[in-house]
Amino acid sequence: xxxxxWDLPTRLFHWALAILVVFSFATGKLGSSWMPWHLKSGYAIxxxxxxxxxxxxxxxxxxxxxxxxxxxxxxxxxxxxxxARSPAPFTGHNPLGGWMVLAMVGALLAQAATGLxxxxxIRTQGPLAEMASEATVRLMTxxxxxxEWLVVGLVVxxxxxxxxxxxxxxRDLIGPMVHGMGxxxxxxxxxxxxxxxxxxxxxxxxxxxxxxxxxRAP
Amino acid sequence: MKVFAIAAAGLAxxxxxxxxxxxxxxxxxxxxxRKSAYALMNYxxxxxxxxxxxxxxxxxxxxxxxADWVANLSEVPKRFFGEGTDKVGETRARPEIxxxxxDFDAKMDKMVAExxxxxQAARTDAASLKKAVDATGDACGACHDDYRRK
Numbered sequence: 001x002x003x004x005x006w007d008l009p010t011r012l013f014h015w016a017l018a019i020l021v022v023f024s025f026a027t028g029k030l031g032s033s034w035m036p037w038h039l040k041s042g043y044a045i046x047x048x049x050x051x052x053x054x055x056x057x058x059x060x061x062x063x064x065x066x067x068x069x070x071x072x073x074x075x076x077x078x079x080x081x082x083x084a085r086s087p088a089p090f091t092g093h094n095p096l097g098g099w100m101v102l103a104m105v106g107a108l109l110a111q112a113a114t115g116l117x118x119x120x121x122i123r124t125q126g127p128l129a130e131m132a133s134e135a136t137v138r139l140m141t142x143x144x145x146x147x148e149w150l151v152v153g154l155v156v157x158x159x160x161x162x163x164x165x166x167x168x169x170x171r172d173l174i175g176p177m178v179h180g181m182g183x184x185x186x187x188x189x190x191x192x193x194x195x196x197x198x199x200x201x202x203x204x205x206x207x208x209x210x211x212x213x214x215x216r217a218p
Numbered sequence: 219m220k221v222f223a224i225a226a227a228g229l230a231x232x233x234x235x236x237x238x239x240x241x242x243x244x245x246x247x248x249x250x251x252r253k254s255a256y257a258l259m260n261y262x263x264x265x266x267x268x269x270x271x272x273x274x275x276x277x278x279x280x281x282x283x284x285a286d287w288v289a290n291l292s293e294v295p296k297r298f299f300g301e302g303t304d305k306v307g308e309t310r311a312r313p314e315i316x317x318x319x320x321d322f323d324a325k326m327d328k329m330v331a332e333x334x335x336x337x338q339a340a341r342t343d344a345a346s347l348k349k350a351v352d353a354t355g356d357a358c359g360a361c362h363d364d365y366r367r368k
Contacts (some may be wrong), residue, residue, distance in 0.1 A: 032355030034347075036256050036271050121260055122358045123267040123351065 001090070001137055004089060005182035007060040008194035011015050013052055021155065035124040039115075043166070043211050045110040049105055050203035051196075058195060061188035062092030069102065070095040085169060091184040100158055107151050114144040116210065127211040245306040248298035253309070255294035260331075262287040266340060269349035278341055285340035285347075288354070292333035296326045310367040322365055329357040365367070 006014075020041050027038035056065040074095040081088040082096070093101060116126040117140035129137050165171040175184040243251070265284040265313035298328035299322075304311040315322045330353040 031352070031361050061263035090225055120359070121256070121364070123263055123355045123361065125264075 001184070001187075002181055003091075003184045003187040004180050005062055005176050005184060005188065006180045007063065007190050008053060008180065009195065009200070010060065010063045011177060013055070013079055014046055016049050017045065017108075019053075020048070021151070025152070030102075030122055032120075035120070039124070039126070042112050042115045043207050047200075047203045047207040047211075049080075049109050049112065050206055051103075051200050052105060053204065054199040055191075055196065058191065058199065060157065063191075065102075067097075068093035070098055070099035075099060075115045075210040087165075087169060089183070091182070091186070091188060094133065097161075100154070100161070104154050104158065107147060107154055111144065111147050117141075118144045121122075127215045131215065146191065146203055175211060219271070227332070237278065242300055243298070245300065245303045246302045248300050249307040249309045249311075251296040252298040255291045255298075259273050259288050259291045262291075263351075266336065266347060267355075269344060270351040274348070276344040281340035281347055282337060285336035285350075289333045289337050292330045294362045296330070299326075312365050312367055313364045325357070325360045325364075329354065330363065 022044065024038060024041040027034040027041060055063050061067055078088055078090075079146075087094065116128045117132050117137055118124075118126045119129045119137050119141055121195075128171040129140075132140070162173055165173050257307065262284040265274075266281060269281050270277045279340070284291050299311070299315060301316060303309065332350070336347075336350050336354060339346040
């Protein structure tokens with residue numbers, strides 16, 4: 001039957017993150033005058049990631065880590081069905097998709113967190129760079145510029161996987177992430193929207209503290 | 219403390235520039251001097267950046283003075299990239315500087331040229347300042363991308 005697979009908060013999170021990751025990559029490359037936007041975009045990404053971590057614990061069924069994070073055995077069993085060109089149906093993330101969620105959230109968290117301490121020695125400083133030692137700032141800056149390519153790699157892998165499902169395996173994964181509806185035997189339990197609003201507000205407040213209040217502390 | 223350390227380094231740089239005109243300095247000194255100049259440029263450029271981006275109220279006098287510092291200091295580093303100065307002390311200069319010297323020099327000259335426009339722009343208004351800061355910042359970044367270790 002046709003049920004709501006992805007709730008609105010998860011879909012908004014996904015597309016906002018996709019847009020901001022592309023925007024961050026572009027503003028990081030376009031020259032120093034774009035760096036103020038690069039920083040703002042990074043703050044928004046950090047808030048989105050904090051929200052996703054919270055939503056992975058208190059959110060709707062398909063958004064919860066406990067539901068979609070699976071072990072090696074489940075992953076390889078699923079991979080076999082995938083290689084046989086008939087992937088086992090899953091409501092929400094399949095086991096490999098679950099790993100991708102962890103990898104993407106982890107890599108982006110590292111990218112956003114190191115950016116807070118980064119310094120280009122020209123005109124741009126992460127908001128916490130002045131609070132850290134020079135050695136730390138240097139290390140964070142290096143991680144920030146190396147990890148960028150891990151993020152690019154994950155994005156390419158993610159988009160390629162979606163394209164393969166969509167056109168080679170004829171499984172529509174893009175539609176459900178847009179309108180939320182998909183085929184499932186049982187309807188996943190949905191968390192209330194107000195809870196998402198609370199999680200989003202707390203995430204935004206945490207980031208505001210990190211980038212605007214903490215740096216000004218005496 | 220950092221400001222004092224930077225200012226002291228700047229004085230050392232100024233004094234040594236006079237010496238540099240006599241004879242080439244040993245590689246360690248060259249590294250120290252160009253890094254001192256960059257540190258002071260970075261410090262003053264931060265003032266311009268803050269005003270250009272509206273993080274700090276535009277002040278013609280302060281902006282003008284900071285821009286003078288950057289413009290004057292911008293002419294220092296190019297004197298201290300002698301052969302072998304990528305191999306001594308703590309420097310992030312890459313050997314490509316000496317392999318593609320013409321390109322490096324062109325980028326260095328571009329940075330100096332953009333920095334020379336800062337004092338007048340800084341004394342005009344915040345919008346002019348921002349344009350000059352953008353151009354100078356990009357000119358700085360050109361070398362950081364290709365000739366500076368991460």
